[in-house]
Amino acid sequence: MTxxxxxxxxxxxxxxxxxQSTQVAIRKMPLSKKLVLxxxxxxxxxxxxxxxxxxxxxxxxxxxxxxxxxxxYLHAPSSGTITAIDEQPVPHPSGLSALCISIETDGLDQxxxxxxxxxxxxxxxxxxxxxxxxxxxxxxxxxxxxSFIKLNPxxxxxxxxxxxxxxxxxxxITCDDMIMRERTEGxxxxxxxxxxxxxxxxxxxxxxxNKPEAIAAVERALSSRLDLTSTKVVIIPTRYPAGSEKQLxxxxxxxxxxxxxxxxxxxxxxxxVGTAYxxxxxxxxxxxxxxxxxxxxxxxxxxxxxxxxxxGTPMHELLTFCGTKxxxxxxxxxxxxxxxxxxxxxxxxxxxxxxCILVGVDDSAEASTPLPxxxxxxxxxxxxxxxxxxxxxxxxxxxxxEKANEYxxxxxxxxxxxSYVCPSEIPLVHYFRFAKTExxxxxxxxxxxxxxxxxHENRLARIEQEQQEKNLRQKQRKAALAASQAAKxxxxxxxxxxxxxxxxxx
Amino acid sequence: MFTxxxxxxxxxxxxxxxxxxxxxxxKVEGDPIADQLDKILPQTQCGQCSFAGCRPYAExxxxxxxxxxxxxxxxxxxxxxxxxxxxxEFKPLDEECGVEKPKMLAVIDEDRCIGCTxxxxxxxxxxxxxxxxxxHTIIASECTGCELCLPPCPVDCIDMVETQPNPNxxxxxxxxxxxxxxxxxx
Numbered sequence: 022m023t024x025x026x027x028x029x030x031x032x033x034x035x036x037x038x039x040x041q042s043t044q045v046a047i048r049k050m051p052l053s054k055k056l057v058l059x060x061x062x063x064x065x066x067x068x069x070x071x072x073x074x075x076x077x078x079x080x081x082x083x084x085x086x087x088x089x090x091x092x093x094y095l096h097a098p099s100s101g102t103i104t105a106i107d108e109q110p111v112p113h114p115s116g117l118s119a120l121c122i123s124i125e126t127d128g129l130d131q132x133x134x135x136x137x138x139x140x141x142x143x144x145x146x147x148x149x150x151x152x153x154x155x156x157x158x159x160x161x162x163x164x165x166x167x168s169f170i171k172l173n174p175x176x177x178x179x180x181x182x183x184x185x186x187x188x189x190x191x192x193x194i195t196c197d198d199m200i201m202r203e204r205t206e207g208x209x210x211x212x213x214x215x216x217x218x219x220x221x222x223x224x225x226x227x228x229x230x231n232k233p234e235a236i237a238a239v240e241r242a243l244s245s246r247l248d249l250t251s252t253k254v255v256i257i258p259t260r261y262p263a264g265s266e267k268q269l270x271x272x273x274x275x276x277x278x279x280x281x282x283x284x285x286x287x288x289x290x291x292x293x294v295g296t297a298y299x300x301x302x303x304x305x306x307x308x309x310x311x312x313x314x315x316x317x318x319x320x321x322x323x324x325x326x327x328x329x330x331x332x333g334t335p336m337h338e339l340l341t342f343c344g345t346k347x348x349x350x351x352x353x354x355x356x357x358x359x360x361x362x363x364x365x366x367x368x369x370x371x372x373x374x375x376x377c378i379l380v381g382v383d384d385s386a387e388a389s390t391p392l393p394x395x396x397x398x399x400x401x402x403x404x405x406x407x408x409x410x411x412x413x414x415x416x417x418x419x420x421x422x423e424k425a426n427e428y429x430x431x432x433x434x435x436x437x438x439x440s441y442v443c444p445s446e447i448p449l450v451h452y453f454r455f456a457k458t459e460x461x462x463x464x465x466x467x468x469x470x471x472x473x474x475x476x477h478e479n480r481l482a483r484i485e486q487e488q489q490e491k492n493l494r495q496k497q498r499k500a501a502l503a504a505s506q507a508a509k510x511x512x513x514x515x516x517x518x519x520x521x522x523x524x525x526x527x
Numbered sequence: 528m529f530t531x532x533x534x535x536x537x538x539x540x541x542x543x544x545x546x547x548x549x550x551x552x553x554k555v556e557g558d559p560i561a562d563q564l565d566k567i568l569p570q571t572q573c574g575q576c577s578f579a580g581c582r583p584y585a586e587x588x589x590x591x592x593x594x595x596x597x598x599x600x601x602x603x604x605x606x607x608x609x610x611x612x613x614x615x616e617f618k619p620l621d622e623e624c625g626v627e628k629p630k631m632l633a634v635i636d637e638d639r640c641i642g643c644t645x646x647x648x649x650x651x652x653x654x655x656x657x658x659x660x661x662x663h664t665i666i667a668s669e670c671t672g673c674e675l676c677l678p679p680c681p682v683d684c685i686d687m688v689e690t691q692p693n694p695n696x697x698x699x700x701x702x703x704x705x706x707x708x709x710x711x712x713x
Contacts (some may be wrong), residue, residue, distance in 0.1 A: 061694070115697035418703060451702040458698035465696070470570035473671050476652040477572050477580060 027275030029268045031405045033438050035192050035359075037231050042318040043327040047203055049329045050342065051313075055335030056098055056124045058084070059111045063159040064166045065091030070122055071150065076103045079133035081309050084122055087154060093167045094157045098311040098331035101126040112336070112355050112369045114362040121370070124333065135307035141214050146172070149218045156303035157310045157373075161295035162197075162264075163356065164188060167376040168296055172218045174285075181288035183224040184273055185212055185297055187239070188257065188264030190229060191357030194377040195313040197294050199327045201228065201235035204298055205242040211297030212252060214304050219290060224252040225273055226294075231259045261359065262436040266291045268405050280432050314373055315339065319353075321346040321381030330371050336378055337367040345380050354379035359437040392445035400439035400449060406432050410439040410449050412490040417456035422463065425456045433457075461520045515517045551600045561589040562614075567608045571600045572651035573673035580651065594618065599625035600672070631672035631687040637662050639684035646676035646685060 061067035068085035076085060078097040085095035101124045109121040138144060138152070154169040166525045174180045184209070189197040201208065216224055226243075228236050240254050257263055257272050269291065277288050284291055292300075295314065302308045311332060318325040323344035330339060336355075340347060347353065352365040356377055401412035409428055416425035430453060439449045565585035576597035578584035587593035588609070595609040596618040603620070610617045620627060635646075635655075642660040654670045657663030674684050692698070 094649065111694060113694040113697070115692070115698070116696055117692065117694050117697055119694050448702050451699065455699040455701055462696070462698055466569070470568075470671075472569035472669070473572070473652050474565070474581070476654075476669065477582075480651065480653050 027271050029271045029405050030407050031403045036260050038192045039195050042047040042316050045326045047199050053334045055223045057370040058122045060120045068095045070106050072103050082133040094155050096309040098130050100131040137307040138304050141304050146218045158299045159373050160295035177287050180219045180221045183221045183292045185226045187228045190261045190264035192434040193318050194316050194357050196316045198232050198235050202238045205238045207301045208294050209296045211301035219379040226254045230256050238448045256336045265429050316341045319380035333370045336369050347380050358382045391447040403438040403442045417452040422460050479493045562585045564588050571671040571673040575599050596621045597624045602627035630690045632670050632690050633665050634686050636684040641700045645679035649675045649679045
């Protein structure tokens with residue numbers, strides 16, 4: 022390792038709690054009788070169903086199509102019959118329902134026809150992106166951004182560095198660690214494809230130094246791959262949130278992504294290791310994205326581990342499979358202890374972004390009532406984006422949203438470092454999420470009211486124009502009437518005149 | 528003495544001309560205050576403020592003829608924004624105008640609609656689609672929830688329903704209620 026690493030401000034050294042779920046190899050979750058697939062499992066527009074109730078589907082068959090540019094296809098994770106297309110509870114902090122396709126599986130797990138590509142170098146970048154979009158692949162790190170968009174270098178950008186994110190900085194989560202240990206070749210195949218599509222020369226696989234097994238596995242596999250000479254493993258020091266895209270770029274390249282900018286603006290593209298694996302499956306094996314590795318762990322889980330789970334599998338089946346001390350309907354965390362959110366309800370399905378199900382966090386104190394802010398400034402020291410959480414807190418609390426926005430609220434990555442260090446236990450991130458959704462709502466409302474104003478003005482203008490036209494027509498009619506009356510009168514006069522003339526002649 | 532008077536007069540004349548020129552050259556089109564006020568109003572065009580739409584109400588406020596607390600759909604947030612802009616004290620909503628309600632959406636019971644077009648004529652934002660003796664329907668994305676279509680309907684087939692949040696429009700709840708020890712003062 023010769024390259025000097027950069028760093029980001031703040032951050033935290035946290036207890037990993039990763040051993041619990043890395044003792045056993047990745048296991049396959051048994052097929053569930055019913056799969057529920059939300060039409061929106063990614064950032065962007067929800068997909069549109071292309072099947073109807075009663076349709077028989079095969080494993081890997083498309084069941085919903087992408088709607089608009091930022092959207093992907095959705096596939097049946099197993100063979101069976103569509104039983105419903107309706108609103109079902111989805112894993113979302115709101116606990117609300119959204120449109121889902123339900124499949125009753127037939128247990129045969131029969132594949133549809135797969136079309137693997139023998140040699141991806143025979144494809145163009147555009148064709149690769151097309152296959153990946155149709156395979157429904159989204160970022161499996163947690164955000165769920167459609168991957169094909171991040172495989173497009175665009176005309177104006179030149180991608181210098183591809184970073185494959187195997188950092189997995191959040192405590193408890195180990196799905197990326199395990200996939201790097203066990204499916205290394207698949208990940209490297211994926212990296213080859215990504216490098217080819219992005220026309221990028223240099224690739225970095227970033228792994229935190231608390232995953233020695235994964236580092237060894239990737240380095241071993243890499244040394245036997247002669248075609249990946251420009252790819253190297255970069256071991257980065259364990260510090261939360263080093264796995265967050267912008268922070269990782271700062272560590273690896275030393276460059277900062279501009280505020281509200283994208284990594285591609287500085288010539289960097291990031292993909293998660295799980296995504297790289299999914300891309301390799303889609304291109305080399307013709308398999309769409311129908312499953313992912315889910316970590317099930319926490320102090321109340323008896324047999325913690327990682328499970329290859331079909332999308333749509335009810336989370337409670339996973340929890341029952343692992344054995345938990347959880348009562349039914351007791352809340353659990355989806356994601357990690359820092360950025361995840363509480364969910365309750367047993368029938369929520371695993372989606373493309375469900376990386377970890379956490380039941381019972383070790384060092385969580387009883388949620389206590391927050392004390393007043395003492396302006397100690399710990400939050401500002403811990404913030405990896407160099408924001409001023411204290412100021413943001415005051416403004417969010419006072420609902421002075423404009424001010425909060427001025428303090429770059431939208432650069433907050435919601436990593437939770439500030440809330441973690443706060444001695445008064447103020448739920449700072451909750452305030453920032455609240456303020457963010459309030460601002461977004463205001464912007465939507467304002468855009469909507471602008472439309473309403475324009476529609477109203479157009480309507481008034483139209484009514485006025487109609488009135489004017491009506492007046493004009495009335496005037497014309499009146500004029501025509503007057504003219505015809507005058508003509509009649511004249512004609513009558515003429516008749517009278519001629520008769521008198523005739524009489525005179527006589 | 529005489530030169531002083533002359534100088535002052537000349538100065539007054541020149542400055543007067545300059546001001547006169549500036550008044551013509553830099554004339555502001557329209558009423559900027561009314562524009563800004565109009566921008567704050569929710570554009571429901573419901574007329575609950577007793578004016579014929581949001582724009583007339585904004586103009587009346589700009590002219591100092593109307594109070595800032597006459598907009599029920601906008602509610603407290605709008606009144607606060609108007610108070611900030613006009614630099615006047617916040618006032619609670621005038622109850623004569625109505626009460627603040629959650630956001631509503633009009634829905635036509637299409638089985639009962641007789642196609643009379645009366646609601647189409649009443650809708651201030653052209654959010655109702657239909658023709659004479661044809662079923663009418665509401666373009667949900669354009670409906671402002673002004674309720675102006677309710678009174679003209681002869682068969683009472685329009686209902687107002689509360690808009691339900693979906694995961695994309697859902698907002699995180701205000702965490703301020705957690706701050707019990709600090710009281711709830713904003």
